[in-house]
Amino acid sequence: MGIYIYMLRCSDGSYYMGSATGHDLQPRIDQHNAGSYEGYTFSRRPVVLVWSEYFDRITDGIAVERQIKGWSCAKKEALVRSDWKNLSRLSRRRAGKPSTG
Numbered sequence: 001m002g003i004y005i006y007m008l009r010c011s012d013g014s015y016y017m018g019s020a021t022g023h024d025l026q027p028r029i030d031q032h033n034a035g036s037y038e039g040y041t042f043s044r045r046p047v048v049l050v051w052s053e054y055f056d057r058i059t060d061g062i063a064v065e066r067q068i069k070g071w072s073c074a075k076k077e078a079l080v081r082s083d084w085k086n087l088s089r090l091s092r093r094r095a096g097k098p099s100t101g
Helices: 026-034 058-069 073-080 084-091
Strands: 003-009 015-021 048-055
Touching: 003 026, 003 058, 003 073, 015 026, 015 058, 048 058, 048 073, 073 084
Parallel strands: none
Antiparallel strands: 003 015, 003 048
């Protein structure tokens, strides 16, 4: 069993990153829109699925989810548009500062 990593656009324009195991993502999106669980999306409904990717290995999917959660809104929007040139530009280090990692 693998995992879907997904991004929702909320009614307030913000983005929510989530994950769902299995091979069908729609029931999880329906739960968000129904308000089945209190959390980030509960007061920001309706939500719309704007990006998802399936990973065979759950650990790979979780790593990608954590990475994208730390991205700026502009970077997330570039991913949604599949704008790889802009995503690459937004990923560059600023002002030649050395990496801390």
